[in-house]
Amino acid sequence: MDGSSSNAPVQQLTAEAAAQLQEGIGLVLSRWTALQMAIENEWGGRDTGEKSNQLNVDIFSAFTQSKGAKFKN
Structure with a gap:
């Protein structure tokens, strides 16, 4: 057994979806007030x-390299 909890097919992330995920993470971090204050005040x-980057x-x-995550071209 491989230890997986289900036999569901692995969903693949397209290059476009990966780019959108990266952008979304950046947007969330850019709106995190405490992080922005930390950057501004070093x-x-x-x-x-x-470090923020x-x-x-x-x-x-962490999201894309988790077990079963794959990219599709």
């Missing part, structure tokens, strides 16, 4: 903006 150091990438990866 609460995370001089590279706070870069990495957060976007990490969240996207």
Whole structure:
């Protein structure tokens, strides 16, 4: 057994859907007041903006690299 809880087919994310997901994550983070204050005031150091960008990438990866997630061209 592979440990999966169902035999449902794996849904694939198109390149367009992946781009929309990435954009959506960016929009949510851009509206997060505390994060924007942290960036503006460099609460995370001089590279706070870069850390914010990495957060976007990490969240996207968490959704797209989870077990069973795949891209379709």
